[in-house]
Structures are given as C-alpha cells and as structure tokens.
Amino acid sequence: MTFRLSTGLAALAAVVALSGIACAHAQDRGNFEDADTNKDGHVTLQEFEAYATKRLTDGSGRLARRFQKLSPEQQTARLEQRFQKLDRDHKGYLDKNDWDSR
Numbered sequence: 001m002t003f004r005l006s007t008g009l010a011a012l013a014a015v016v017a018l019s020g021i022a023c024a025h026a027q028d029r030g031n032f033e034d035a036d037t038n039k040d041g042h043v044t045l046q047e048f049e050a051y052a053t054k055r056l057t058d059g060s061g062r063l064a065r066r067f068q069k070l071s072p073e074q075q076t077a078r079l080e081q082r083f084q085k086l087d088r089d090h091k092g093y094l095d096k097n098d099w100d101s102r
Contacts, residue, residue, distance in 0.1 A: 030055055032099040042093035049079045 035043045035051035043051070053075065056067040067075060084090075086098050 032096055035094075035099075042095060043099065044093050045080065045083050048083050048094060049076065052079050052082070 030051065032043065033039075035047055037047050037050070056064045056075075058064075059067075067078070070078065083094070086094055086102060088098065088101075
C-alpha cells in the first residue's frame with residue numbers, strides 16, 4: 001500500500017509540475033491580441049518588435065536579462081530572426097496559428 005501511495009503522489013506531483021510548466025510557457029509566449037496593436041488579425045514585424053522589446057526590457061527572467069545586455073542593433077537583429085522563424089509561410093506577418101506554435 002505504501003508503494004501505491006507514493007507512486008500516486010509522484011504522479012500527482014508530476015501533473016502539477018507539468019501544468020506549471022504549461023502556464024509558464026503560455027506566459028512566455030505573450031498575448032497575440034496585445035501584440036496586434038491595430039487589431040487586423042496580423043502581427044507585423046514592427047508590432048512584434050515593439051511588443052517583444054517592451055516585454056524583454058521590462059522583464060527580469062534569464063532571457064530578458066540576456067536580451068537587455070545586447071546592443072540595440074543586436075536586439076533588433078535577434079527579434080527579426082525570431083520573427084522570420086515564426087513566419088513559417090513567409091507571409092510577412094504572424095497570424096494566430098504562427099503565434100500559438102511559438
């Protein structure tokens with residue numbers, strides 16, 4: 001019985017940990033609607049750069065600290081690379097599907 005109880009607790013702990021990771025990942029992704037400032041259903045490179053720069057310069061996590069150490073030119077280059085990678089169909093903008101797959 002002790003084995004089953006500890007196995008059950010381990011499984012519960014794993015589920016709780018995974019749900020925390022999913023929530024943290026969703027927060028890292030940000031909000032598509034907030035990034036889409038003109039509400040046309042597309043996030044342009046300019047909207048993406050403005051949104052991501054604000055989040056990363058205001059943030060205090062590991063990624064934000066690394067971003068803050070870059071020069072403005074390096075920051076722009078990194079964001080453009082990320083945007084191009086997310087824009088899988090090379091449409092020139094991100095849609096909700098691109099955003100959710102981040």
